[in-house]
Amino acid sequence: MPASRGTAEPFHQWLDAQTRTLWEAIFQLPFLQELAAGTLARDRFAYFLAQDVLYLEQFAKVLARGATLADTPETREMFLRHAANVARVEERLHAELASRLGLDWDAVRQKEPAPVTVAYTDHLLRVAHTGGLSELVAAVLPCYWVYARVGERLANRLPEDEIYRRWILTYADRDFHRSVDEQLRLIDRLATAAGSNERERMERWFARSLRYEWMFWDQAYRDLAWPV
Numbered sequence: 609m610p611a612s613r614g615t616a617e618p619f620h621q622w623l624d625a626q627t628r629t630l631w632e633a634i635f636q637l638p639f640l641q642e643l644a645a646g647t648l649a650r651d652r653f654a655y656f657l658a659q660d661v662l663y664l665e666q667f668a669k670v671l672a673r674g675a676t677l678a679d680t681p682e683t684r685e686m687f688l689r690h691a692a693n694v695a696r697v698e699e700r701l702h703a704e705l706a707s708r709l710g711l712d713w714d715a716v717r718q719k720e721p722a723p724v725t726v727a728y729t730d731h732l733l734r735v736a737h738t739g740g741l742s743e744l745v746a747a748v749l750p751c752y753w754v755y756a757r758v759g760e761r762l763a764n765r766l767p768e769d770e771i772y773r774r775w776i777l778t779y780a781d782r783d784f785h786r787s788v789d790e791q792l793r794l795i796d797r798l799a800t801a802a803g804s805n806e807r808e809r810m811e812r813w814f815a816r817s818l819r820y821e822w823m824f825w826d827q828a829y830r831d832l833a834w835p836v
């Protein structure tokens with residue numbers, strides 16, 4: 609995939625166009641199809657929820673690193689706010705859903721991270737600690753964008769199931785979508801100033817995170833465990 613693009617097109621639109629097949633694969637995931645229909649087995653959702661708690665701990669640290677690398681006061685404030693929202697919105701959602709599922713919260717938090725959880729969070733942490741701000745933003749963008757698009761789609765026809773409904777509505781929420789728009793504007797601004805090598809790395813980390821988003825739901829659906 610060449611990292612060239614039309615002059616007028618915002619970078620995020622170009623990224624989107626380069627990764628259509630990955631997006632389509634995500635929307636077709638059995639995990640999401642069954643979640644939307646309300647038929648997803650509880651143990652598959654519980655697996656996802658427990659792994660997502662571990663994921664969010666690392667994700668918040670990556671956003672805090674974004675604040676450290678920020679090039680303007682507005683960008684620093686945005687990352688600090690987003691990192692705080694992970695605790696305020698998502699970790700609270702997970703605690704509530706875990707309790708509704710009858711899961712022991714302390715046991716959930718002490719679970720060992722599964723293979724894809726490790727791979728995905730290690731990827732994010734590596735980019736956050738070896739790359740510049742533009743690379744960090746490219747790596748975290750799928751975390752925002754995938755959940756926003758999934759939330760939007762699934763909110764069109766909500767399942768009866770209260771737990772799945774609550775999860776979907778969190779990601780269909782206006783506040784969450786405003787955060788996504790902030791990241792989209794930021795990546796467009798940073799890409800404008802980036803050279804072609806930097807833009808190539810941005811595209812690579814973006815596509816890699818998208819693949820990991822697919823794999824994260826897939827590992828829950830397949831109940832993936834460490835083989836040895």
Ligand SMILES: Cc1ncc(CO)c(N)n1
Pocket residue numbers: 660663664698750751752755821824
């Ligand atoms: C794996 C994953 N990606 C993105 C989000 C949204 O922040 C989430 N909760 N979990």
